Amino acid sequence: MTAEQVSAVRSFNGTQYVFKHKSSTVSCEMTFGVYVPDHTSGTKLPGLIYLSGLTCTHANVMEKGAAQGPASKLGLIFIHPDTSPRGTDVADADRYDLGQGAGFYIDASWEPWSNHFKMRSYIESELLPVVSAVVPALDTTHIGITGHSMGGHGALTLGLTRPDLFRSISAFAPIANPTECDWGRTIFGEYLGDDSKVEWKKFDASILLAAYSGPARSILIDQGTDDNFLKQGQLKPETLKSHGSAAVEVRMQPGYDHSYYFVATFMGDHIEHHHRQLIL
Numbered sequence: 473m474t475a476e477q478v479s480a481v482r483s484f485n486g487t488q489y490v491f492k493h494k495s496s497t498v499s500c501e502m503t504f505g506v507y508v509p510d511h512t513s514g515t516k517l518p519g520l521i522y523l524s525g526l527t528c529t530h531a532n533v534m535e536k537g538a539a540q541g542p543a544s545k546l547g548l549i550f551i552h553p554d555t556s557p558r559g560t561d562v563a564d565a566d567r568y569d570l571g572q573g574a575g576f577y578i579d580a581s582w583e584p585w586s587n588h589f590k591m592r593s594y595i596e597s598e599l600l601p602v603v604s605a606v607v608p609a610l611d612t613t614h615i616g617i618t619g620h621s622m623g624g625h626g627a628l629t630l631g632l633t634r635p636d637l638f639r640s641i642s643a644f645a646p647i648a649n650p651t652e653c654d655w656g657r658t659i660f661g662e663y664l665g666d667d668s669k670v671e672w673k674k675f676d677a678s679i680l681l682a683a684y685s686g687p688a689r690s691i692l693i694d695q696g697t698d699d700n701f702l703k704q705g706q707l708k709p710e711t712l713k714s715h716g717s718a719a720v721e722v723r724m725q726p727g728y729d730h731s732y733y734f735v736a737t738f739m740g741d742h743i744e745h746h747h748r749q750l751i752l
C-alpha cells in the first residue's frame with residue numbers, strides 16, 4: 473500500500489518528509505521520515521538508512537541529528553524509520569528497553585512479541601520499496617546503513633549480513649556485543665527465547681565481524697568516551713575488530729556522551745563516509 477504523506481517542510485534546499493503506511497511485515501501502521509535534497513527530475517540519488525536507538529521514533533534524528541545539511545550538500549536521501557511496531561494492540565512492557573520503541577532490529581520468535589516485532593524483516597524487505605514508491609529519485613541499488621546505539625547494532629548486523637542490499641556501513645555508539653551485555657541478554661531472551669543462544673549470535677555484530685568473509689567493507693564507528701552506557705559495559709566497542717575483508721575504524725571521541733549532541737557532531741563525517749562508497 474502506498475505511503476501517505478504526513479508532512480513536508482523545506483530544509484537546506486531540500487524537503488524533509490514524514491510518511492505513514494500500513495506495514496504487512498509488522499502488521500500495524502508505521503511512520504518514517506525521509507529527507508530529499510532538491511534534484512533534477514529523473515535523476516537518481518543514493519540513500520542512507522539511519523536506525524535510531526531506544527525510546528526514539530522517526531523524529532529524534534530528524535529534529536536533532538543535523539543530517540539535512542550534509543545530505544543536501546552531497547545529494548544523498550536520508551531515510552529514518554521508527555524503532556518498533558506501535559499501537560494499542562501491539563505488545564509492550566513497563567520498561568524503556570523492551571517493546572514499543574525498542575524493536576532491536578531483530579525478528580522476534582517468542583510470544584507475546586512474535587506477532588508484530590519483525591523489525592529486521594521490515595528494514596530489509598519492506599522499507600525501501602515503500603520509500604521508493606513515494607520518492608522515485610531513490611536509487612535502491614545504492615543504499616548505505618547507519619544507526620545509533622540499538623540502531624548501531626541494527627546497522628552493523630543488517631549491513632554485515634546483507635552486503636547485497638547495503639553497500640556501506642557505519643554506526644554511532646553501537647551495542648556491539650549484545651550477547652555479552654545486560655541489554656542484549658535480557659532483551660534477546662524476551663524476543664528470541666532463552667534456549668536459543670545460537671539464534672542470538674546471528675544478531676551480534678562482533679560475532680558476525682569475527683566470521684565475516686563477504687565483499688570488502690570499510691566500517692566507520694564513532695564512540696564518545698563519556699557515554700554512560702559505555703561505562704556500564706552495554707556497548708563494548710573494543711569487540712569490533714577488523715577481520716578478513718571487513719576493515720573497522722573505531723574513533724573514540726574524548727568527552728562526548730551518548731546524546732544527540734554527539735550524534736549531530738559526527739553526522740557529517742558519517743554521511744561523507746557513505747557517500748564516498750555509494751558513488752563508486
Ligand SMILES: N[C@@H](CCC(=O)N[C@@H](CS)C(=O)NCC(=O)O)C(=O)O
Nearest residue numbers: 525526527528532568621622731732
Ligand atoms: N535515559 C534514556 C535512555 C534511552 C536513551 O538514552 N536513548 C537514546 C538512544 S539509546 C536516545 O537517543 N534517546 C532519545 C534522545 O536522546 O532524543 C531514556 O530513558 O529516555
